[in-house]
Amino acid sequence: MRKRDTTAPANPTKVHCAVKPLNEVFQLTVNGRTIRSAEATQAAILDAATEEFSAHGFSGARVDSIAVRAKTNKRMLYHYFIDKAGLYLAVLERMFAEVLVAEKGLNLKSKEPEDGIRQLTLFIWNYVLEHPHFVRLVSTENKLKAEHLKKSEKIPHIHSHFVEELTDVLRRGIEKGVFRQDINPSMIHLTILAMSFYYISNKHTVAVSFGHDTSSPEATTAWGEHIVATILASLK
Amino acid sequence: MRKRDTTAPANPTKVHCAVKPLNEVFQLTVNGRTIRSAEATQAAILDAATEEFSAHGFSGARVDSIAVRAKTNKRMLYHYFIDKAGLYLAVLERMFAEVLVAEKGLNLKSKEPEDGIRQLTLFIWNYVLEHPHFVRLVSTENKLKAEHLKKSEKIPHIHSHFVEELTDVLRRGIEKGVFRQDINPSMIHLTILAMSFYYISNKHTVAVSFGHDTSSPEATTAWGEHIVATILASLK
C-alpha cells in the first residue's frame, strides 16, 4: 500500500536516475554546470508540486516525486520553499493569483443582464473545466479545513470580484424587470460553483451514477448549458 | 513536519452518525469487564476508521490512530481487514450500504409532483448534512479515482433507486402539466447532489466567500430551501 513502485533496478548504484534528466538535455551548460534561472527552477518546482498535490493530496504527495517531476534536486525544494507545507502554500497562492488574473478577462459591464449571467456562468464552468488542478486543490484544502489558506497572507478574497460583477449584473436585471427581486447573489454564485466543481471533483463517482463518459466535449458542453439554464430559471 | 495534528477527540466513541455506533449497541460489560465480541470489535474499528479516513483522507489516516479510537489493538485491524486498504474499503462498503437502507424511508408514490421533488431534494440535502463523513469519504474516493469503489463487488449502483424515484415523480409532473417536457432526470439528480455535496465538502472555502458561518441551522435550512427553489424553478 505504501509502496508506489517496486521495480528493482538491475544495478543498485544507478537507482537514482536511469534516463538522462531532461534538464540536461534542454538546458544550457557551461563547464558542465547547468545554467538555469532561479525563476525557472522555482516555476518547475511549482508546476510539479501542483501536479503532485492535486493528484495525491497533501499527505499523499511525495517530496521525492515532486523533485523528480521538476527535474531538479530535492534540496532545491527546501531551499526555495522551506518545507513541504511551505511548498504547498506556494502552490495555493500561485493558483489563486492565476484566478485573479483570469478574472480580468471578464467584462460584463456592457452586456444585457441575461447574457451577462450566461457569460459569467460559462466563464466559471470553463475555468473549472480547464483547471482541474484548481478543483482538486481546493478540495484538498477543504479536507485540511482550509488551514493553509487561512495562514496565507497573500491569498486575497478570491471571489469578491466575481460576486461584485454578479451583483451588478443581477441589479441591472432586476431594474430591467427580467429577474425577480429577492435574489441573494452569494447563493447564486455558490450554486454556479457547486454545479461546476462537483461535476469535476466527483467525476469518478458521477460517472458511475451517470452511466457514461462525463469528460467528452458533448457532455461537458451540455452540463455547462444546463448550469446556465438552471441559474437563469432560478432568477425568474 | 511528518507529525500530523493528533488532536484526539474527547470522546472517540461519539461518532457523528445517524445510527448509534454498533459497538455501543453490541458491547456488553459484566462486572466492568468487556465481553469479547468479534462483531463489536469490528464495528468499533469501522466507526473509528470512518472518523479517521473521513478526517484525513486515505494517506493521511493513521492505522495507529484508528486502533486507539476503536479502543482495540492495532493487530485486530489487520486480523479483520487485512490491511489499510481493506479497512478503507470496508468503511466505504458499510457507508454505501447505510445509504441504501436510508433510501427505503423515502416514499414519494402518493405525493404530488412538486411536493415529491421537494421531499426528495430535502431528503438528499438532510442526509448529506447529517452524514458529513459520507461526503468527505466520497470526496476522498474521488481523489483516489474511485479505484477502491471499482474494486468492490458489494457496492451497488447507489443512486439508481433515487433516480428511479425521481424519474417517476418527474413523469407524473409532466403528465400533470406542471413540469416542462424535456427534463433529463440524471441532470436534475446531479444538480441536487452537486448543490448538497459542495456546500458540505467545500464548507471551509465556502465560508470564506460567504462571509459567515455556514453551519448554523438557519444557514443550512436556507440552503436547503434554496436547492428546492432552484430545482423547482428549473423544472418549469
Add this chain to the structure above:
Amino acid sequence: MRKRDTTAPANPTKVHCAVKPLNEVFQLTVNGRTIRSAEATQAAILDAATEEFSAHGFSGARVDSIAVRAKTNKRMLYHYFIDKAGLYLAVLERMFAEVLVAEKGLNLKSKEPEDGIRQLTLFIWNYVLEHPHFVRLVSTENKLKAEHLKKSEKIPHIHSHFVEELTDVLRRGIEKGVFRQDINPSMIHLTILAMSFYYISNKHTVAVSFGHDTSSPEATTAWGEHIVATILASLK
C-alpha cells in the same frame, strides 16, 4: 516481503476459514464436538510442523500455518509443545527416532562385504531420497548450529548403528582381502552421507550446474549407482 498472501476476503468476518476444515468432514462429532484422540492431534501437528519447518526453516516457519495445515487450533500447539522451539525440537526428535526404526530393516551380517557396502550405501541414499524433510531439517538444524539437537536428551547417537554395521562389513572385507587395510569407517560413512545429502539439499543449484532434471527416477538411480561405485572404488 513479509506478506505471504494478500487476497482480501470479501467478507472480513469469515477471514479465518473459508472452507470447512477437513477434520469436521472426516472426524466424528458428538454433540457438535469433535472427537479426536490426543495422539491423533499431536501427530497431525507434528506432520504439519515437519512440512512447515522443512519448507521454511525455523524463522521462516509460521505457527499459524502449522495450525492450519494440522487442521487444528493454534492453541493446541502451545498446549502440547509449549512454544515454537518446543514444537521444532519435537519434530526433530520424532524424525531421528524414525531413522532408528528404519535402520532395523537393514541386516548386513550375512552379506558378502562388497554387497554389504552396496546395500548400506543404497539404503542411505534411498532413505534420503524418500525423506527430503529429513535432509532439509538437518540442514536447518545445522544453520542453527545444532543447538536444538544438543539440548535434546532424547536424540541419541543417531548414526552409531550405521557406523557399527559399516565397520563390521569393512572389517570382513579387509579380512577377506577385497578392501584395502587403512580404511577410516567414519570417513566412508561421511562420504556416503555427503553424496546423498548434497544431491537432495542443494538440488536447486545442482539442477543449474547439471543442466537437467535431477529428480527423475533415471537421474536418482544413476546417482545412487554412482555413489556405490565411488565408495567401492575408494575401498580398493
Add this chain to the structure above:
Amino acid sequence: MRKRDTTAPANPTKVHCAVKPLNEVFQLTVNGRTIRSAEATQAAILDAATEEFSAHGFSGARVDSIAVRAKTNKRMLYHYFIDKAGLYLAVLERMFAEVLVAEKGLNLKSKEPEDGIRQLTLFIWNYVLEHPHFVRLVSTENKLKAEHLKKSEKIPHIHSHFVEELTDVLRRGIEKGVFRQDINPSMIHLTILAMSFYYISNKHTVAVSFGHDTSSPEATTAWGEHIVATILASLK
C-alpha cells in the same frame, strides 16, 4: 521467543572473507570524519548483509542488524537495494562474481592429469573451507528453491568454467590411459562439491557423528586428502 540471539560480534567489520572488506579499502577518514562514499557504504552494507544472511538465513536475518553491522543507517539499505530481497540478491550476486574471479587463479593446462585433478579438487575444497559464507548462502538459497538466483540476470553459470577445466583434464587422462573411459565429468564435479560442501554446511551434525572437532587444520587437511583420494580412486 521472537527475539533472536543477538550476540553481536565484537568486531562487526571483520568479515570472514578472503578479500579485505571493501569498506576498509575505500573508507577514508579525515580529521576523524568519515568521507562519504556511496561505494564504501554499499560495500559495507553488502559485507554486513553477507554475515547476517549467512548466519541466520533470509527470514532470520534482521535488517536492523545489518545496518548496525554496516555502521550505517537502515535507510541506506533501502536506498541502495530497494528491499530486503534486493539486498539478499545483491549479496548472492557479489558472492558468485567472486567465485568467478577466484576461478581464474586456477590453471591446469600444463598439469599432469592426476595432479590436475588433485589441484582442482583441493582448489574447490579450500575455497569452500575459506568461504563458509558461500556454503551457507548457497544452502539458504536452496531452501528458498533458488528463486532469487533464478531471478538474477547477473549470476552466470557459475560452475561451467570448472566443468570445462575438469572435462579437459579428464580427457587428457583418458588419452594417457590413466583414467577409465566412461567418466561423467558432471558427476565427478558434483562429487567434489558434495564432499566439500557437506563437510562445511553440516559441520554441526557431522561433529556429532564424527566425534571430534572437524574444524582443526588436521581434520580439514585430512578431509581434503580424503576427497582427492576418493575422486582419484573413482577415476581408475
Add this chain to the structure above:
DNA sequence: CATGAATGAGAATTCATTCAT
C-alpha cells in the same frame, strides 16, 4: 479438550528533512 479473540513486541519499509561538499 478445544477455540475464537486479543495483544505486545518487534520487523520491514517509508518519509520529510539535513549534511557536507
Add this chain to the structure above:
DNA sequence: GATGAATGAATTCTCATTCAT
C-alpha cells in the same frame, strides 16, 4: 546555486503467544 549522501522519526504490517470461555 546545486547535489549526492545520509538520517531519525514515524508508519504499516507481522508474529509468537496468552486470555477467557
